[in-house]
Amino acid sequence: MPILFRKAMRFGPLVxxxxxxxxxxxxxxxxxxxxxxxxxxxxxxxPGPFSWRSRGRRGGS
Known part of the structure; x- marks a missing residue:
């Protein structure tokens, strides 16, 4: 299993x-x-471990 690097920086509501x-x-x-x-x-x-998500866009276009 490779190790992945990710970093998130928060500036108020902007991530x-x-x-x-x-x-x-x-x-x-x-x-x-x-x-x-x-x-x-x-x-x-x-509430709890649940969330709702819209589909958004799929693919690279």
């Missing part, structure tokens, strides 16, 4: 995600709602 190659994506997190620039999916945290 920047980094890999060894540089910035991989950015997102917003406001309360229980969040959005990711790479998948363009919305996520809402539900």
């Amino acid at each position: 920047l995600n980094f890999t060894p190659k540089g910035l991989s994506s950015w997102g917003l997190k406001i309360g229980k709602w969040s959005w990711n620039s790479k998948t363009r999916a919305h996520r809402y945290d539900l």
Whole structure:
């Protein structure tokens, strides 16, 4: 199993995600709602270990 490097930096509601190659994506997190620039999916945290996620976009286009 390879070891992966990931780093997230938070600046208020803005979250920047980094890999060894540089910035991989950015997102917003406001309360229980969040959005990711790479998948363009919305996520809402539900009680307990559950969450709801929109499909966002699929593939590379």
